[in-house]
Amino acid sequence: MRDLAPAGLKESDLHPALGEPELDSVRFLNEIMKRHPGAISFAPGAPHTAHLDDLDIGALLDTFRAHLRERRGLAPAAADRLLMEYGPSRGIINDLVAGALRLDHGIDVPDDAVVVTVGAQEAMLLVLRALFASAGDLLAVVNPCYVGMTGAAHLLGIPLVPVGEADTADRAGGSGGDGMPGLDRLEEACRRARAGGRRIRALYVAPDFSNPSGVRLDLATRRRLLRLAAQEDFFLLEDMAYGFTAGPAEGLPTLKSMDEDGRVVCIGTFAKICLPGARVGFAVADQPVRGADGTTRPLADHLAALKGMVTVNTSPICQAVIGGMLLAAGGSMAVIGRERAVTYRRNLALLLRELDRQVAPALGAAPPVTWNRPAGGFFVRCRLPVRADTALLETCAAEHGVLWTPMSAFYVGPGGDREIRLSCSYLDPGEIREGVARLAGFFGTLAAPGRAAPPD
Amino acid sequence: MRDLAPAGLKESDLHPALGEPELDSVRFLNEIMKRHPGAISFAPGAPHTAHLDDLDIGALLDTFRAHLRERRGLAPAAADRLLMEYGPSRGIINDLVAGALRLDHGIDVPDDAVVVTVGAQEAMLLVLRALFASAGDLLAVVNPCYVGMTGAAHLLGIPLVPVGEADTADRAGGSGGDGMPGLDRLEEACRRARAGGRRIRALYVAPDFSNPSGVRLDLATRRRLLRLAAQEDFFLLEDMAYGFTAGPAEGLPTLKSMDEDGRVVCIGTFAKICLPGARVGFAVADQPVRGADGTTRPLADHLAALKGMVTVNTSPICQAVIGGMLLAAGGSMAVIGRERAVTYRRNLALLLRELDRQVAPALGAAPPVTWNRPAGGFFVRCRLPVRADTALLETCAAEHGVLWTPMSAFYVGPGGDREIRLSCSYLDPGEIREGVARLAGFFGTLAAPGRAAPPD
Numbered sequence: 001m002r003d004l005a006p007a008g009l010k011e012s013d014l015h016p017a018l019g020e021p022e023l024d025s026v027r028f029l030n031e032i033m034k035r036h037p038g039a040i041s042f043a044p045g046a047p048h049t050a051h052l053d054d055l056d057i058g059a060l061l062d063t064f065r066a067h068l069r070e071r072r073g074l075a076p077a078a079a080d081r082l083l084m085e086y087g088p089s090r091g092i093i094n095d096l097v098a099g100a101l102r103l104d105h106g107i108d109v110p111d112d113a114v115v116v117t118v119g120a121q122e123a124m125l126l127v128l129r130a131l132f133a134s135a136g137d138l139l140a141v142v143n144p145c146y147v148g149m150t151g152a153a154h155l156l157g158i159p160l161v162p163v164g165e166a167d168t169a170d171r172a173g174g175s176g177g178d179g180m181p182g183l184d185r186l187e188e189a190c191r192r193a194r195a196g197g198r199r200i201r202a203l204y205v206a207p208d209f210s211n212p213s214g215v216r217l218d219l220a221t222r223r224r225l226l227r228l229a230a231q232e233d234f235f236l237l238e239d240m241a242y243g244f245t246a247g248p249a250e251g252l253p254t255l256k257s258m259d260e261d262g263r264v265v266c267i268g269t270f271a272k273i274c275l276p277g278a279r280v281g282f283a284v285a286d287q288p289v290r291g292a293d294g295t296t297r298p299l300a301d302h303l304a305a306l307k308g309m310v311t312v313n314t315s316p317i318c319q320a321v322i323g324g325m326l327l328a329a330g331g332s333m334a335v336i337g338r339e340r341a342v343t344y345r346r347n348l349a350l351l352l353r354e355l356d357r358q359v360a361p362a363l364g365a366a367p368p369v370t371w372n373r374p375a376g377g378f379f380v381r382c383r384l385p386v387r388a389d390t391a392l393l394e395t396c397a398a399e400h401g402v403l404w405t406p407m408s409a410f411y412v413g414p415g416g417d418r419e420i421r422l423s424c425s426y427l428d429p430g431e432i433r434e435g436v437a438r439l440a441g442f443f444g445t446l447a448a449p450g451r452a453a454p455p456d
Numbered sequence: 457m458r459d460l461a462p463a464g465l466k467e468s469d470l471h472p473a474l475g476e477p478e479l480d481s482v483r484f485l486n487e488i489m490k491r492h493p494g495a496i497s498f499a500p501g502a503p504h505t506a507h508l509d510d511l512d513i514g515a516l517l518d519t520f521r522a523h524l525r526e527r528r529g530l531a532p533a534a535a536d537r538l539l540m541e542y543g544p545s546r547g548i549i550n551d552l553v554a555g556a557l558r559l560d561h562g563i564d565v566p567d568d569a570v571v572v573t574v575g576a577q578e579a580m581l582l583v584l585r586a587l588f589a590s591a592g593d594l595l596a597v598v599n600p601c602y603v604g605m606t607g608a609a610h611l612l613g614i615p616l617v618p619v620g621e622a623d624t625a626d627r628a629g630g631s632g633g634d635g636m637p638g639l640d641r642l643e644e645a646c647r648r649a650r651a652g653g654r655r656i657r658a659l660y661v662a663p664d665f666s667n668p669s670g671v672r673l674d675l676a677t678r679r680r681l682l683r684l685a686a687q688e689d690f691f692l693l694e695d696m697a698y699g700f701t702a703g704p705a706e707g708l709p710t711l712k713s714m715d716e717d718g719r720v721v722c723i724g725t726f727a728k729i730c731l732p733g734a735r736v737g738f739a740v741a742d743q744p745v746r747g748a749d750g751t752t753r754p755l756a757d758h759l760a761a762l763k764g765m766v767t768v769n770t771s772p773i774c775q776a777v778i779g780g781m782l783l784a785a786g787g788s789m790a791v792i793g794r795e796r797a798v799t800y801r802r803n804l805a806l807l808l809r810e811l812d813r814q815v816a817p818a819l820g821a822a823p824p825v826t827w828n829r830p831a832g833g834f835f836v837r838c839r840l841p842v843r844a845d846t847a848l849l850e851t852c853a854a855e856h857g858v859l860w861t862p863m864s865a866f867y868v869g870p871g872g873d874r875e876i877r878l879s880c881s882y883l884d885p886g887e888i889r890e891g892v893a894r895l896a897g898f899f900g901t902l903a904a905p906g907r908a909a910p911p912d
Contacts, residue, residue: 058514084733151765277540309607315735
C-alpha cells in the first residue's frame with residue numbers, strides 16, 4: 001500500500017509553508033542532536049528540568065479540583081467531570097490567568113478578555129487569523145524573529161515585513177543589546193505599505209529578552225512604539241515569554257500595561273514558567289469589536305470562535321495542571337517565575353562570564369567572535385567571522401562536541417549568516433563551563449590565521 | 457482602557473471565517489442551554505458522562521509511565537519528565553495508535569505514518585493545510601457536513617464544493633439512510649472544476665454514521681468512492697469518529713483499510729471512545745512524498761512540521777492519559793469502544809422506539825415530521841414541516857422544554873431549513889423518554905391544522 005503515491009505526490013505539491021527554510025533547520029537540529037548524543041547543546045530553548053522534577057501532576061490536579069469544589073461550588077463529581085469533558089473554547093482558568101496578569105503585571109482586563117490556548121503557538125495563530133483579513137494586511141516583525149510567529153504567518157499566507165533590530169555594539173565585554181532603534185525603519189515601512197495600497201496591520205515584538213537575540217526594549221522605546229502604533233494605526237502583538245527572567249526590581253512594564261488605546265494584544269505561555277508539557281498559553285485581547293447588530297464583544301470572543309476551528313478547546317486536564325500551580329502560588333505567575341528565574345539568571349551570568357574568561361582573552365584586540373550581553377532571557381547571540389550554516393554546525397559537533405543554533409533560520413529574508421544563538425536554559429553550570437571550553441576551541445579554529453573562511 | 461477601540465474595530469474588519477453562520481449557531485445553542493437549564497437537550501454530541509466517572513487520570517498516567525519504564529527502558533525520572541517537557545510534534549504514542557489501528561481496523565501503517573493531534577479538529581486543519589496548496593484546490597464535502605471540517609476550511613480560505621447526500625426515504629418507521637448516491641454528482645463536480653481550471657483536491661467523508669445526519673456508506677459505495685478518487689485524482693479525508701458504535705459483526709471496513717493506492721488520509725479522535733478532555737486525535741498519512749532532493753518521507757512528516765506552526769506538540773500529559781487507556785485495553789481502541797457502544801446503541805434504539813411510539817401515531821397518514829433510522833452513531837435527523845430556525849428553537853425551549861440543533865448550520869450553502877438534529881449520546885434513558893414526549897407535544901403544534909407555518 002505504501003509504495004504507491006497518488007499521482008506521485010511531491011513536496012512541491014504541498015502548501016508552500018512546508019518549503020520554509022526554518023523547518024529544515026529544526027529537522028536538522030533534531031537529527032544532529034541524535035547523531036551526537038555526547039555533545040553539549042546550547043541549542044534547546046527549553047526550561048531546565050530541575051524545575052520539573054518537583055512537580056506532581058496528580059497533586060496539581062487535586063489542587064484545582066479542590067478549588068472547583070470550594071471556590072466555584074461544584075459537586076465533587078462535577079469537578080471531576082469538568083476535567084474530562086469538552087469545555088468552552090475560551091478556557092476554564094481565564095479568571096486565574098486574568099488575576100495573575102493583574103497581580104503581576106498591572107494588566108487589568110476582565111476574565112472574558114483572556115483566551116486559554118494550546119501554548120503561545122496557538123495564540124499566535126489565532127491572533128493573526130483574526131486580525132489579518134485581507135491580502136493587503138502585512139505583519140511586521142522585529143528581525144531576527146521567533147520562528148513560531150513566522151511559521152504561523154507562513155501557514156496563513158500572511159506577508160512579512162522584517163524590521164531590523166538595532167546594530168548594537170556587541171563585543172566581548174561590551175554593553176548590552178538594549179533598545180530597538182529600528183522604529184524609524186518601521187515608520188518608513190508603514191508609509192511604503194500605504195503607498196502600495198497595503199498596510200502594516202501589526203508588529204510582533206517580544207520586548208523582554210527576545211528569542212533569538214536576547215534584546216530588550218528600554219522604557220523610552222516602549223513608549224515610542226506605542227505612540228507609533230497609534231500614529232500609524234497598527235496593533236502590537238506582545239510576546240511575554242521571557243519577561244519573568246528579569247532580575248529583582250529590573251522588570252520593565254509590559255506594553256499591554258502601558259496601552260491606553262487598545263493597541264496591544266498580549267501573547268503568553270506557561271511553558272517556561274510552569275512546564276512545557278501542559279501546552280498552555282494565552283492571548284489577552286480586550287479590544288471591543290462592534291458587530292453588525294451594534295453589540296460589542298471583546299476580540300477574545302472572536303479568538304475563541306476561531307479556536308473552535310483549530311483545537312476546539314484547550315485540554316481541561318492541562319488547564320487544571322496550570323491552574324493548580326497558580327493556586328499553589330497564591331494566584332501569581334511571578335511568584336513561580338521568580339524562583340525559576342534564579343536558575344536562568346545564574347546560567348546566563350555564567351555563560352557570559354565563561355565567554356569572557358575562556359574566549360575573549362584568546363581573541364586579541366580585533367575579536368573575530370563577538371556576542372551581546374542580554375540582561376535576562378535564555379539566549380545570547382554570537383557573531384562569527386565565517387558563515388554559520390548547518391555544515392559548520394556539523395563540523396563543530398563532530399570535532400568539538402558542542403552544538404548551537406544557526407541564526408539565519410530566525411531571519412525573515414537574508415541575514416544572520418554569520419550569527420549563532422547560544423541558549424543556556426537547559427544546561428547545568430558544569431555543562432556551561434565545559435561547553436564554553438569546547439566553543440573556545442571551535443572559535444579558535446575560526447580565528448586561526450591561515451584558515452580560509454568559507455565563502456559567504 | 458477597554459472603551460477605546462483602535463480605529464473602531466468592527467467585526468467586518470476581522471477574518472471572514474468569523475462571519476460564518478455556524479459560529480452564530482454554536483453561540484446561540486450555548487446561550488439557549490444556559491437560559492433553559494431545565495430543558496432536555498438533544499443538542500450536544502458529547503459522549504455520555506457515565507463512561508467518564510470510572511476514569512482515574514492519575515492511575516492512567518501511572519500506567520503509561522510504567523510502560524515507559526518497562527517497555528521503552530526509560531529511567532523513572534526520564535519517564536516522569538517525558539510527560540512534562542516538550543516532545544516531538546508527531547507525538548509520543550504513535551506506536552500505540554498505529555498498533556490499535558492494525559489490531560482493530562486492519563489499517564497497517566508504520567508508526568511514522570501517524571501524527572497525534574489536539575483532537576480530530578487539529579488533524580483536519582493540518583491535513584487541509586498540507587494538501588491545499590493553491591487557490592484552485594477545492595474541498596468537496598458530503599452535505600450536510602460536520603462543522604469542524606467546514607470551519608477549518610473557512611479558516612484557511614479553502615473553497616467548498618457541497619455534494620448532496622442521498623435523498624433517502626426518511627419516514628416514521630421507514631428504512632435507514634444508507635448509501636451516498638451523490639457519487640454521480642461528485643464526478644460531475646470534478647469535471648466542472650477541471651473545466652474551470654480548478655480541481656477537487658479531496659473529499660471529506662465520515663463513512664460511518666456521520667455527524668450530523670447519521671448516514672452510513674454501504675460497502676459497494678465505499679468501493680465506488682475509492683475507484684472514483686483514483687479516476688478523478690482526489691484524496692479521501694476519512695473521519696472515523698463514530699465507527700465504533702456499529703453493532704457486533706455489523707462493522708464495515710474503513711476506507712483506509714481498503715485503500716490500495718494511497719488515496720485515503722484518516723482522521724480520528726479519542727474524544728468519543730475515551731474522553732473529550734484529553735483533546736487527543738490523530739491523522740494517518742502514510743503517503744510517500746518525494747522531496748526536491750529525491751528522498752521520500754511520509755505525508756505525516758509534513759503534517760508534523762505544520763503542527764509545529766499550530767500547537768508545537770500535543771500535550772504529553774494528555775497523550776499519556778490516552779496511552780494509559782490503550783495499554784489497559786490491551787492496545788485496542790475497539791475494546792474500549794465496544795463497551796461504550798452499548799450505551800449509545802441502547803440510547804439510539806430507545807430514541808427511535810420512542811419516536812415511533814410517541815410521535816408516529818399522532819401524525820397520521822401523511823406525516824409532517826419524518827426521521828431517518830441510523831444503525832449507529834449519535835444522531836438522528838428529523839424533517840419538519842416548518843422552518844427549523846433559532847426562533848423556532850427558542851419557542852420550543854420556552855414552551856416545551858426541549859432542545860435540538862437546527863440542521864441548516866451544517867449545510868454548505870442553502871439547505872436543511874426544515875431539518876433538525878437529535879443527539880442521544882449525552883442523555884439517560886429516562887431523559888430520552890421524557891424528551892421525546894416533549895418533542896411529541898412540540899411536533900403536535902406544528903402539525904395542528906390551522907396553525908400557520910412560519911414563512912420559509
